[in-house]
Amino acid sequence: xxxxxxxxxxxxxxxxxxxxxxxxxxxxxxxxxxxxxxxxxxxxxxxxxxxxxxxxxxxxxxxxxxxxxxxxxxxxxxxxxxxxxxxxxxxxxxxxxxxxxxxxxxxxxxxxxxxxxxxxxxxxxxxxxxxxxxxxxxxxxxxxxxxxxxxxxxxxxxxxxxxxxxxxxxxxxxxxxxxxxxxxxxxxxxxxxxxxxxxxxxxxxxxxxx
Amino acid sequence: xxxxxxxxxxxxxxxxxxxxxxxxxxxxxxxxxxxxxxxxxxxxxxxxxxxxxxxxxxxxxxxxxxxxxxxxxxxxxxxxxxxxxxxxxxxxxxxxxxxxxxxxxxxxxxxxxxxxxxxxxxxxxxxxxxxxxxxxxxxxxxxxxxxxxxxxxxxxxxxxxxxxxxxxxxxxxxxxxxxxxxxxxxxxxxxxxxxxxxxxxxxxxxxxxx
DNA sequence: AAATGCATGTAAGACGTTACATGATTTT
DNA sequence: AAAATCATGTAACGTCTTACATGCATTT
Numbered sequence: 001x002x003x004x005x006x007x008x009x010x011x012x013x014x015x016x017x018x019x020x021x022x023x024x025x026x027x028x029x030x031x032x033x034x035x036x037x038x039x040x041x042x043x044x045x046x047x048x049x050x051x052x053x054x055x056x057x058x059x060x061x062x063x064x065x066x067x068x069x070x071x072x073x074x075x076x077x078x079x080x081x082x083x084x085x086x087x088x089x090x091x092x093x094x095x096x097x098x099x100x101x102x103x104x105x106x107x108x109x110x111x112x113x114x115x116x117x118x119x120x121x122x123x124x125x126x127x128x129x130x131x132x133x134x135x136x137x138x139x140x141x142x143x144x145x146x147x148x149x150x151x152x153x154x155x156x157x158x159x160x161x162x163x164x165x166x167x168x169x170x171x172x173x174x175x176x177x178x179x180x181x182x183x184x185x186x187x188x189x190x191x192x193x194x195x196x197x198x199x200x201x202x203x204x205x206x207x208x209x210x
Numbered sequence: 211x212x213x214x215x216x217x218x219x220x221x222x223x224x225x226x227x228x229x230x231x232x233x234x235x236x237x238x239x240x241x242x243x244x245x246x247x248x249x250x251x252x253x254x255x256x257x258x259x260x261x262x263x264x265x266x267x268x269x270x271x272x273x274x275x276x277x278x279x280x281x282x283x284x285x286x287x288x289x290x291x292x293x294x295x296x297x298x299x300x301x302x303x304x305x306x307x308x309x310x311x312x313x314x315x316x317x318x319x320x321x322x323x324x325x326x327x328x329x330x331x332x333x334x335x336x337x338x339x340x341x342x343x344x345x346x347x348x349x350x351x352x353x354x355x356x357x358x359x360x361x362x363x364x365x366x367x368x369x370x371x372x373x374x375x376x377x378x379x380x381x382x383x384x385x386x387x388x389x390x391x392x393x394x395x396x397x398x399x400x401x402x403x404x405x406x407x408x409x410x411x412x413x414x415x416x417x418x419x420x
Numbered sequence: 421a422a423a424t425g426c427a428t429g430t431a432a433g434a435c436g437t438t439a440c441a442t443g444a445t446t447t448t
Numbered sequence: 449a450a451a452a453t454c455a456t457g458t459a460a461c462g463t464c465t466t467a468c469a470t471g472c473a474t475t476t
Binding site: 063202 | 394
Binding site: 240241242273274275277278299300301302303 | 434435436437438443444445
């Protein structure tokens with residue numbers, strides 16, 4: 001029957017038609033393309049470098065793999081947004097890329113775009129919690145504690161990064177973006193830890209009452 | 211050169227080999243499969259119902275489309291985890307599904323699994339902020355305010371849902387999972403709003419000093 | 421000498437979204 | 449009579465991950 005269905009149904013309504021048309025001469029810049037242009041603007045040069053920096057920074061909120069990066073670099077070059085030239089180091093093949101003027105314009109246009117930004121979460125812990133009435137009560141608590149620990153570990157990781165960056169150099173000036181993003185990531189993750197802790201308290205106080 | 215690359219490089223190290231082997235006789239349950247089993251356990255019956263409930267609840271942390279749901283229902287049936295039978299309403303075709311014993315076991319196994327849960331975020335606002343040194347300073351503020359507003363709207367939406375649910379029935383008992391997940395979602399989104407507000411304060415106080 | 425790091429790539433397949441197509445039933 | 453909702457599905461396309469393959473250079 002439809003007990004749960006009827007109960008939860010119609011609780012929210014999506015409403016979102018996008019305000020900006022594609023509207024232009026230029027082909028739409030893909031998500032990975034945006035990452036690459038941004039990374040080149042930050043001074044990385046090779047596909048390998050880009051992957052390193054992604055893994056050490058944006059991966060927390062935007063990941064990318066070699067399988068995306070290398071083909072996308074060539075697509076961007078075909079579109080005239082980046083330019084690469086061979087710069088072998090010794091006998092080892094190496095291609096360094098840089099933004100073209102058109103590439104810098106495209107990056108600017110994206111940064112200034114008012115299109116609703118992508119925000120997508122896949123949180124298996126929340127999904128488990130949602131369905132946890134089908135599990136034993138201790139399992140519910142295990143789920144919550146696992147996620148709290150997981151987010152706490154991530155928070156520790158981010159704080160460690162922060163420590164290393166601060167003792168170094170880049171706190172302000174023209175490299176403010178990465179740093180303030182790290183601050184934001186820390187604040188966000190603190191929020192997540194608190195949220196899971198609150199859920200844990202709610203569950204344990206319920207159990208006590210029984 | 212490698213200014214940014216060298217600076218941010220090696221700041222973090224991934225470390226995660228999964229602790230549990232596939233190890234079993236049963237084929238691995240896909241992510242969409244997990245959603246479907248959970249939804250059937252909650253009492254939904256048709257593919258359409260599942261999609262409705264996903265859109266009204268889990269979409270905030272786990273989305274799914276018809277293009278995933280209908281094919282996956284048939285795959286699960288082939289695997290013997292769900293069973294469907296035709297229950298037309300009038301002349302309108304309709305198939306109602308329910309969990310089999312094997313399906314309930316698979317759901318249990320997933321809920322009890324200690325495998326590191328998936329947690330993936332794609333946050334275009336954070337990405338823009340990361341690269342925002344390439345933009346004009348006012349644009350940096352625009353990005354932050356846009357995201358703060360966006361998360362605040364989502365928070366309002368969630369609170370509205372909460373109001374409707376609370377004035378209704380389902381606050382506790384055997385349907386605790388969806389409700390506590392909603393609470394968690396609210397707490398998480400509050401954390402996000404606060405994080406973006408903090409970023410905004412950091413940016414505006416910097417601008418004042420200049 | 422071995423291990424790690426630098427560097428580039430591809431192929432297969434899984435995963436997901438979007439748009440389209442169709443039609444019955446219920447509500448306005 | 450029209451609009452909204454119920455209900456099921458597919459095809460095309462785009463995205464992303466994973467695993468594999470290769471080989472030079474540097475550090476231990």
